[in-house]
Amino acid sequence: xxxxxxxxxxxxxxxxxxxxxxxxxxxxxxxxxxxxxxxxxxxxxxxxxxxxxxxxxxxxxxxxxxxxxxxxxxxxxxxxxxxxxxxxxxxxxxxxxxxxxxxxxxxxxxxxxxxxxxxxxxxxxxxxxxxxxxxxxxxxxxxxxxxxxxxxxxxxxxxxxxxxxxxxxxxxxxxxxxxxxxxxxxxxxxxxxxxxxxxxxxxxxxxxxxxxxxxxxxxxxxxxxxxxxxxxxxxxxxxxxxxxxxxxxxxxxxxxxxxxxxxxxxxxxxxxxxxxxxxxxxxxxxxxxxxxxxxxxxxxxxxxxxxxxxxxxxxxxxxxxxxxxxxx
Numbered sequence: 001x002x003x004x005x006x007x008x009x010x011x012x013x014x015x016x017x018x019x020x021x022x023x024x025x026x027x028x029x030x031x032x033x034x035x036x037x038x039x040x041x042x043x044x045x046x047x048x049x050x051x052x053x054x055x056x057x058x059x060x061x062x063x064x065x066x067x068x069x070x071x072x073x074x075x076x077x078x079x080x081x082x083x084x085x086x087x088x089x090x091x092x093x094x095x096x097x098x099x100x101x102x103x104x105x106x107x108x109x110x111x112x113x114x115x116x117x118x119x120x121x122x123x124x125x126x127x128x129x130x131x132x133x134x135x136x137x138x139x140x141x142x143x144x145x146x147x148x149x150x151x152x153x154x155x156x157x158x159x160x161x162x163x164x165x166x167x168x169x170x171x172x173x174x175x176x177x178x179x180x181x182x183x184x185x186x187x188x189x190x191x192x193x194x195x196x197x198x199x200x201x202x203x204x205x206x207x208x209x210x211x212x213x214x215x216x217x218x219x220x221x222x223x224x225x226x227x228x229x230x231x232x233x234x235x236x237x238x239x240x241x242x243x244x245x246x247x248x249x250x251x252x253x254x255x256x257x258x259x260x261x262x263x264x265x266x267x268x269x270x271x272x273x274x275x276x277x278x279x280x281x282x283x284x285x286x287x288x289x290x291x292x293x294x295x296x297x298x299x300x301x302x303x304x305x306x307x308x309x310x311x312x313x314x315x316x317x318x319x320x321x322x323x324x325x326x327x328x
Contacts, residue, residue: 012049012177012179016185019049027040033083040200042189043199044198046178046185047204054174055072057173068170070106071174071211077105078203079204081095082201085198086199099203111215114217133210133241136241137234138151138202138206138209143264146193149189149205151281151282153186156175178205178209182205191274213230225300233288236284239284239314243322244263
């Protein structure tokens with residue numbers, strides 16, 4: 001099986017890189033999907049690579065299922081409308097409409113949270129808000145070179161590990177493909193970026209990671225704290241979004257309005273270089289993911305201790321960075 005994983009990873013990485021090189025030439029020649037002279041084709045390359053490699057890998061290894069098909073189809077819908085958004089910006093209403101349609105499709109394919117204590121309808125409602133929340137959180141995170149892609153790499157790796165530990169092989173394959181595609185893009189996106197992922201890429205990554213997160217079996221009934229593992233693993237985009245919303249509300253700004261109150265931009269404003277800012281946030285993401293993996297395997301008491309420490313740490317960071325002001 002290790003050989004299969006190596007082949008899947010290599011295929012995803014190479015295909016994404018190949019798509020980027022081909023699409024870059026085409027967009028520059030046609031002068032389409034360009035922002036400040038940089039092509040917005042990273043999302044297209046990752047999305048196509050993810051769909052193709054996931055489909056054929058699961059099919060060949062006899063791990064294909066309606067769940068896998070649902071994730072691929074819904075993710076492609078997000079990707080297509082993301083491309084349209086990059087070409088000709090859609091309204092907030094149109095963006096949410098597409099996200100809602102894609103999320104409903106996931107639910108119809110059986111992809112939803114499986115919290116046994118609350119019943120089917122509450123699980124569907126939680127799934128709905130979870131997918132929309134993570135999708136938009138990743139979009140908000142894409143504010144500097146390499147950040148969203150690095151975060152996707154780390155989170156995909158965490159889900160790959162947990163999937164293997166829980167014998168969720170089909171989800172492990174999806175996580176590995178997304179990991180390889182994200183790395184294939186990241187090498188072009190590190191500061192200074194040569195390629196951007198665009199809204200197509202950030203929405204696609206957030207949507208797929210949200211779907212993967214709720215498709216994994218985390219724990220038996222005896223280890224209830226393990227259900228919080230995906231929240232910890234996706235801690236960086238969730239923390240950044242919560243920080244953004246709270247800051248905007250305090251400043252009497254609509255949460256939907258664009259502003260500079262991102263964690264990354266706050267770090268840049270206090271003198272961090274782009275590379276140092278990226279490194280700091282990558283370390284923070286690694287910390288969240290490591291804690292998430294620990295909680296997925298720990299007994300309830302140890303899980304609660306880890307979760308409490310993460311909350312206290314997050315509040316400390318939030319309070320310190322909230323004092324930083326950005327002009328403009």
